[in-house]
Amino acid sequence: MQNKTEPSRQLSLFEGADLAILAIDPSGIEPPATRPPQRRPDPQRPRPSGQVPAPGATPLAPVAAPSVPRGAAPPASPFVFPSAPPRIAPPQEPAPPATRRYDDGTHRFDYILRRASRRSIGIRIDDQGIVVSVPRWVALGQVQSALADKAAWVVRQHALREQRHRAQQAARIDWREGGRLPYLGRTLTLRLGASGNTAHLRDDAGELHLPLPADSDARRVRDTAQAWLQREAMVLFQQRTAHFAQQLGVVVRAIRLTSASTRWGSATACGTLRLHWRLLHFSPAIVDYVVAHEVAHLREMNHSPRFWQTVGELFPEWQTARSELRHSLLPPWE
Numbered sequence: 001m002q003n004k005t006e007p008s009r010q011l012s013l014f015e016g017a018d019l020a021i022l023a024i025d026p027s028g029i030e031p032p033a034t035r036p037p038q039r040r041p042d043p044q045r046p047r048p049s050g051q052v053p054a055p056g057a058t059p060l061a062p063v064a065a066p067s068v069p070r071g072a073a074p075p076a077s078p079f080v081f082p083s084a085p086p087r088i089a090p091p092q093e094p095a096p097p098a099t100r101r102y103d104d105g106t107h108r109f110d111y112i113l114r115r116a117s118r119r120s121i122g123i124r125i126d127d128q129g130i131v132v133s134v135p136r137w138v139a140l141g142q143v144q145s146a147l148a149d150k151a152a153w154v155v156r157q158h159a160l161r162e163q164r165h166r167a168q169q170a171a172r173i174d175w176r177e178g179g180r181l182p183y184l185g186r187t188l189t190l191r192l193g194a195s196g197n198t199a200h201l202r203d204d205a206g207e208l209h210l211p212l213p214a215d216s217d218a219r220r221v222r223d224t225a226q227a228w229l230q231r232e233a234m235v236l237f238q239q240r241t242a243h244f245a246q247q248l249g250v251v252v253r254a255i256r257l258t259s260a261s262t263r264w265g266s267a268t269a270c271g272t273l274r275l276h277w278r279l280l281h282f283s284p285a286i287v288d289y290v291v292a293h294e295v296a297h298l299r300e301m302n303h304s305p306r307f308w309q310t311v312g313e314l315f316p317e318w319q320t321a322r323s324e325l326r327h328s329l330l331p332p333w334e
């Protein structure tokens with residue numbers, strides 16, 4: 001039971017590794033001095049006034065994925081996914097996104113240009129590629145010069161994303177006899193054709209035996225493995241939660257498995273912990289870090305230095321585990 005006002009804390013799933021976003025303040029970008037006369041003023045359009053027109057843009061720090069120095073407390077607010085893409089241009093403008101090329105001789109990339117009712121130039125690198133959203137009144141030349149300041153950043157972030165994508169594809173699980181499943185820091189081999197009706201782990205052999213015909217289709221193998229992983233996750237989470245909660249003297253009222261796409265875990269003030277079942281792909285140390293993190297929130301509903309001190313008391317190796325979690329790869333579940 002969770003009411004809307006109840007404080008809760010979340011541990012983000014992709015702590016900045018998967019999205020690169022940059023906002024460029026338009027303070028240096030003025031609407032064109034001479035506007036086409038037929039264009040009526042838009043009352044909602046920002047009207048910078050009293051500013052010295054400047055050709056460049058004033059860069060801001062990235063709005064997401066702040067890099068937190070090792071050991072420093074990360075921001076208390078949960079990582080927030082950017083809002084939905086800006087509204088598409090009015091119907092009289094061409095519907096398909098315009099792909100443009102940026103090339104300054106050193107850095108070269110294609111990007112999708114979006115015109116939107118917004119105040120800043122936003123650069124976002126996601127599954128669509130490089131998307132540059134700009135206020136409607138900003139001229140293409142101004143977009144290009146704003147990009148010039150950030151070209152190195154864009155190219156680097158794009159390369160990192162591609163690299164991550166390739167690694168993720170390589171980590172794909174082959175859902176059939178002999179397929180390999182990452183489990184608590186090891187790799188299990190999938191074995192089909194087991195008798196009985198429950199999956200079981202042959203620990204010594206590092207094999208997961210599934211009670212399925214040898215020619216079962218991939219989806220069935222995956223679903224059976226998923227049910228087994230979720231059962232195992234619940235058992236392990238209960239054990240580790242009990243361990244840390246007792247150490248801290250707090251009461252956990254309920255543990256729920258989550259498959260949220262944006263966070264590994266969360267805790268509510270009334271004592272409900274939500275933990276992502278796919279943490280079971282990772283090492284026991286990572287599982288302990290996430291569980292200790294959420295249990296610590298039952299005492300400190302924030303990410304203050306006192307919170308991190310509490311995490312450290314529960315699980316002294318938390319920094320290593322946290323960094324390992326940030327760099328770990330979650331295989332696609334398909």
Ligand SMILES: [Zn+2]
Nearest residue numbers: 009010011293
């Ligand atoms: Zn937290």
